[in-house]
Amino acid sequence: MDERLLAFERLLKIMDELREQCPWDQKQTFESLRNLTIEETYEMADAITSKDYQSLKGELGDLFLHLVFYSKIGHEQGLFDVTSVLNQICDKLIFRHPHIYADTVVKDEEEVKANWEKLKLKEGKKSVLEGVPSSLPALVKAMRIQEKVKGIGFEFADAEDAWAKVQEELNELRHEIAFQTDHIEAEFGDVMFSLVNYARFLNISTENALAQTNQKFINRFKRMEELIAIEGFDIKNLDLDTMDKFWGLVKAEE
Numbered sequence: 449m450d451e452r453l454l455a456f457e458r459l460l461k462i463m464d465e466l467r468e469q470c471p472w473d474q475k476q477t478f479e480s481l482r483n484l485t486i487e488e489t490y491e492m493a494d495a496i497t498s499k500d501y502q503s504l505k506g507e508l509g510d511l512f513l514h515l516v517f518y519s520k521i522g523h524e525q526g527l528f529d530v531t532s533v534l535n536q537i538c539d540k541l542i543f544r545h546p547h548i549y550a551d552t553v554v555k556d557e558e559e560v561k562a563n564w565e566k567l568k569l570k571e572g573k574k575s576v577l578e579g580v581p582s583s584l585p586a587l588v589k590a591m592r593i594q595e596k597v598k599g600i601g602f603e604f605a606d607a608e609d610a611w612a613k614v615q616e617e618l619n620e621l622r623h624e625i626a627f628q629t630d631h632i633e634a635e636f637g638d639v640m641f642s643l644v645n646y647a648r649f650l651n652i653s654t655e656n657a658l659a660q661t662n663q664k665f666i667n668r669f670k671r672m673e674e675l676i677a678i679e680g681f682d683i684k685n686l687d688l689d690t691m692d693k694f695w696g697l698v699k700a701e702e
Contacts (some may be wrong), residue, residue, distance in 0.1 A: 460530065463516045467524075478521060485514045497659045543567065565599030576600055588655050590644040598648075607649035614642045671698045 466473040492507035494500075519530035544567050546552035547560065554560050565576055573579065576596050580589060597603070604610045621635040647654045672694045676683050683691070 562599045610646040617642045668698045
């Protein structure tokens with residue numbers, strides 16, 4: 449038997465045993481696992497951002513376990529089982545890839561994405577945006593919304609137009625700030641949405657870009673704290689100009 453199938457069969461068997469014999473596993477429900485799954489997903493994302501591929505291997509295993517766990521609970525409740533879950537995704541992939549499994553011809557990745565969204569509408573979805581999870585983090589959600597509407601042609605003509613929209617939204621934000629209106633937060637959101645849009649034209653993942661910047665800041669700030677401590681200072685007692693000098697030393701080290 450294929451080693452992949454043997455490994456998957458082993459996981460299914462262990463899941464059966466844990467559900468039958470382990471007090472903790474016996475108590476778990478869809479609801480109790482939900483937050484744990486979200487946490488595991490973020491841990492996987494952290495491993496990808498830091499390029500820690502050994503950790504990524506472990507985090508993928510944790511997610512496999514959760515998916516098998518949900519399928520086991522579904523089977524117990526007579527809702528679905530792992531076989532129907534896997535067959536359903538296989539059927540969906542075949543249906544949504546007619547350029548592989550039928551006679552549809554596509555010229556590039558963009559046509560594949562466009563066909564994907566059109567096929568989803570044929571499946572009975574009433575809106576192109578129906579598949580965007582409401583609980584997605586806002587930055588990721590903005591990207592997904594824009595990618596989906598692009599699939600049916602609702603898109604700026606080019607990067608120049610997308611950048612012009614960023615500048616338009618920045619001007620509107622400056623206007624609201626100048627007059628201290630109640631619309632500052634909304635306009636700030638418009639600026640962020642337009643920047644996400646522009647990032648797509650640059651083939652940049654805004655989530656990855658911000659995650660990398662966050663980590664870079666964390667690394668630099670921690671190094672600044674180290675240098676300040678080495679000099680015998682307490683960071684809480686330093687003024688901004690002094691901290692800026694240490695910040696400059698950190699950047700110079702890089």
